[in-house]
Amino acid sequence: MTSDVFSLEKQKLAIKNIITSCVDALSSGVEVHGAILDSKGELIEAIGPNPLHYSGIEATVKSARSYLVPKNGETLITNDPYSGNTRLCDLLLIQGVFGRQQANELRYYIAIQLSLPQLLNKGDKTLSTNVEEEGFRIPPTPLEQNGVVNPEIVNYLCQSKIKYENLVTLLDKARGALKMGAQHFSLLETKMGRDLFTKGLDELRKYSEKLMRKALHEIPDGEYGATEFIENDGFGNKNLRIQCKLLVQGENILVSFLGTTKQTTGPYNCNYATTLGACFWVLRSLLKRDIPINAGAFKAFSIEAPDGTLVNAKYPAPLLGGYYETSMRIVDALNVILNKALPSEYPAQNGGSSSINIFKFGGILFEDRLGTGGGATKNKNGSSAILNQLQNYPVLSVEEIEENFPIQVIHSSPRFSSGGDGRHQGGDGLSRCYKFLAEGQVALLSDRRTHKPRGLFGGGAGMPAEISFISQNGEKKILNDKVVIKIAAGDLININTPGGGGWGKKEDPEGSS
């Protein structure tokens, strides 16, 4: 470290504070991620509740800048997963941060990403075979026309039946927040002095990289592998393989997905940024300390994700389930690998599903997000009904669901005894039952309905998810496939999410596994 460490810490805090303020200005009722990037599109800091978005924002800004650079005061908008973005419902707004002396010199980018699930409402085909069916794709485009939000863009997005006024208000707020953030960032650079500031950014990158490398260095040299499966893609393709290998040789860490199934018909494909984000979350989790989420943190490892596979799909493969479920399976595979490489440090497998199912009632779209059981560890039972990997949003309260959607929730409780047995018990999944008060359709996107979350060292597997449909006349059906079903008022759907894996044999005394 060559800079004054106190000044560097202050710079780190100040940068995080700026991006946090931007996000906080918007976050009421909307999921928001934010990032500051350098002029090459490399992350300086990112915040938000789902790390998949950090790599998504960086990839998108890098892609956008290759053919469109925002002018001073201009905002770009895109949601394109084939530019690196996460989902089509994640609107990424980007502004440039320009030099205070030279107003035309683009020094940095500042970006805010707004997640609006309603934007996934396009046609009736919720289980898509093409990314264009998943929403309204916008390549990087100037958001404003004559100084105001371009109504053509808003009208295009409003085909999803999102309210025009609400969207314009939100976009205006985001533009304001970005402008404020850009001003503060530019001011911070001026106050510190450009050279010192730039040097500090470089030091912070090295710092994150160093700490990441140090954490990863705990993994002994070797080659570790694990295979996980997406059970089916809703179009007859079953057991889609995610072949994951971790190759460790001194400082070099490679996560390889060679041998992974080719991209599939249904929406269980990931773009590269999503795969990178999932790997990052696992590897970053080895580190016990907060670090700036910058390009340095991502430099500590490499990824080999062959083109045209589930983990690096090419246009026009659909991607929505890849974001929700395949990313989870990548985490599961790496979790197994870490348990091989560093036995007894890490938990058994988590429930491992976003448990996202999309409900549509006419124009209204609702996605509920449910916790699953957590894997047990050497010392603890798994936590129950919790969002245990990647995303960490607050889930909706039952009253909020009932207020906003034609749904009555009949019960919502832990799914007792669904965690795997063991000396330490896997956490229980969640059981939630919905009664529909209007006709509509439900797309069952969630996975882990046949493959159980594995236990460790003799611990039992968690129970897989179980989704049942009970028609208004009492007829019950278990649904194991990814399907879209029509629902009538009075029908019920009961969703039991997976339990976590247990740790150690139940009969083993403490410490013997």
Add this chain to the structure above:
Amino acid sequence: MSWRIAADAREIFVDLVATSEDEAYFVRTLNRRDQLLTGLSEALTHLPIAATESIKNGSTHLWMTTDLSRVSLREHWGSDCAIITTEGFENFLSLGTGQRKNLFGLYAERSTPFISKDFSFGVTERTLKDGTIEKPIDLKEIENIVSKLELSNVKNVAICFLNSKKNSQNEKDLAKFLKDKGYESFCSHLETGNELVRGEKVAAKAFLATTESEFAEKIKAMGFVAENIFLTSARPLFRKPSPRGALYIEFFEDRILIKDENISKELEISPLSLVELDEGGLVHIGPNSVDSEPGPVCMGKGLQLTAFDLLVLKSKLNSTEIPRLKLDATKVLRQLSPLAQNLRIDTETCIDKCINLFIESAALEIEGVIKTPPPFMVVGGWLGSGLGPLLARRLGVKKVFIPPHVGWLSSLQLLEGDLRANIEVKKIGALTADLPGSLAEGEIYDL
């Protein structure tokens, strides 16, 4: 002659004001975290005989603001209690928002609810989102629950029904039934927020009810009559939105609170935040912190350096209190030296830079919620006199008001009403003769 007593009782100090018609006494004592009435008890021994007699004959009124609820929730000092909810949702406290404590980490940690699932019951009532009662409560069902409660020590019951904010009838009916059976109940329709938020609030109230009533019993045992005791957790000086755009800030040993017209927030950084040099070579203050046990190094048990320790070295505490607190600066210096050596700076510079970083971290947090510097700042808390001006300078606040004895001012306010609205003239003048220092004027810093 009847006396009136007010006490601002915190974890470290108790500031007590006792007044008859023409006398006023001011006492400050040390308190104990594990026995929050120790300080009050000792303070009462310093009062004149007339006051003690007045307490004995039951004519003294006591107003007291206390940290009891906060400390009890933090330390889980509560009693067995139950929660009754809409059937199918009886475990909603353990489900919470489904979030984990940390974004990163392969093991998902979550907090433990105040009420165990053994005492969580669901009943077949249902209120719909428009307030229609689909199912009223079934008293036979409640009888069964009550018979289970009778086998336990439970005396307090939280009630949280879905949509009770739209129609509270079912909650009210259940509360009445429970009252007739001798239980105290806490209804969620009286709280704000969705069912998760309301449920947490009533569960905490039920959990604390016995602890709070035992606390009141102990006060009664000192001679006070029940109807003459008024307890609150709010500190009057900082209770209401600030007048004239002031920023109120309180510095305690374990937390920093800010308040203005729009926000009320506890900062993430606190004097108990750890001062650490990490393996990447950066110095942090926070986000990790020590608990009040073992506390900072200077208090004897702590092993990790905190911001509090540095403030002790730099005499940024109210110096008159340090001898009584027996703070061990030598021990702090022993911990600090390796840090300074690692950073290749002398200890004095190291302390200054760390305190500066501490102020910077607090300022950035405040700037995250308060976008423009307020016209003036009112500073409280026993660490306030040392830290207030530093923070104000960093925030660009031009005027700082630091009452020299905030605890007493707070106690006086308990006796006299809202002093803040007109802090210069109200009542204080009449008591000045007995004040240790000029309470009326305080310290005003023009920065």
